[in-house]
Amino acid sequence: METLKGKKALVTGGNSGIGYAAAKELKAQGAEVIITGRREDAVQKAAADLGVTGIVSDQGKVAAIEDLAAQVAEKFGKLDILFINAGVLGGASIEGAKEEDFDYVMDVNFKGAFFTLSRFIPILNDGASVVFLSSNVASMNAANASIYSSSKAAINSVMKIAAAELAPRKIRVNAISPGPTQTEILNKLGLDDASRKGLDDHMISKTPLRKLGTAEDVAKLVSYFSGDAATFITGAELIIDGGFSL
Template identity: 70%
Template sequence: MDHLTGKIALVTGGNSGIGYAAARELKQQGAQVIITGRRKEAIDKAAAELGVVGFVADQGQVAAIEELAAFVKDSYHKIDILFINAGVLEGESIEQATEKAFDNVIGVNFKGAYFTLSKFIPLLNDGGSVVFLSSNTASMNGANSSIYSSSKAALNAVMRIAAVELAPRKIRVNSVSPGPIQTEILNKLGYSNEQLLQLNEWMIDRIPLKKIGKAEDVGKLVAYFSGDAASFITGAELIMDGGMSLT
């Protein structure tokens, strides 16, 4: 497949999980891809495996986003595809929430994503595509998810407004909202293997299709949003959660 030949794509948080899968799919469809992440070792390893360019940048730091934008401008001048994917997850009740957890999640998932878009608007070619990684939790009401869910709901609001603001340049802005996906993000919460198994069983029981999604599925949707087949789609949030949010 070469639907994206000649396009330049930037994927934040591209060293693992959904970002990695999206970077691989974009490259397979012909795009030249740049991935970012906070850990140099992880970025170097992923970039080598994928055959893409890696750049160390912390999406939670505006100064780092500006450095990334300067690198992209100097090296590529313009990009066609921006997948704002980097994110963190912490689960706390509202009563037990800490300022540290709040600042971490909102700082990366919302503030970081917001300023990534802001700083890269001048570098987007007319007719380009922006995709945010949101979550089905943005429109759900699960306990202990208030900070994370709020960050993703805010992201969807920005997505819709950006779609209006960038429409004169034919730049499309959309979001993908997955449900449970098999990635490493849950492992980072410190769950044991037994706890992860119980969590998977709990989630599968609440998903009509009775399975956990794959990062590759999300990557393919990102690539679709980035291509000509989606040229009349902007301001859209596509929920892909096996029907979880329906129940």
């Protein structure tokens, strides 16, 4: 059943991982989908594989976000679904943090996500759905994770305020907070096979459901938040981590 037929959706960071899976699911549900990413080759390949539109855009730069909004408005008109997914990993201990570490994470995860919402509000249809990709670490307190965790906690705060501000237009704003999820981003940690398996085994051991999540698990929630079944849900954070944060 195509529950999103006739709707237009934008997925930032849609060339891999959760963004790719979400774009695939939204398209399967009937939506017309646009994906973005920083690397032209990756964006165009993903767009071709998915059968969607790809636009190169860096969420870490406000000027690029504004240009993206202008392109989308000119070529596609107004949107019904905005999945603000693009994000980066990074951080250090508070004592050892460098300004460039802080700026790298915050420019994409918080500032970029904030201004993506800000600049796209004028081209959202009334009754549209906005979904932020947050993280279960937004409400956890692991050592050496202060920058990344803070970026996601800030997003959750903005999400709730945006839900209040946009409610008069019936625009719903929610967040999905995954825990340990098997995505391409874990392969960018530079670990060898043994170390990577050790990391997976450790995360699984800490998860009550004894497994890692998948990008497809998150994608289904993005689709749910974007459809008619969720028209009375706004300002909500849904944690999907197999019980990791219990």
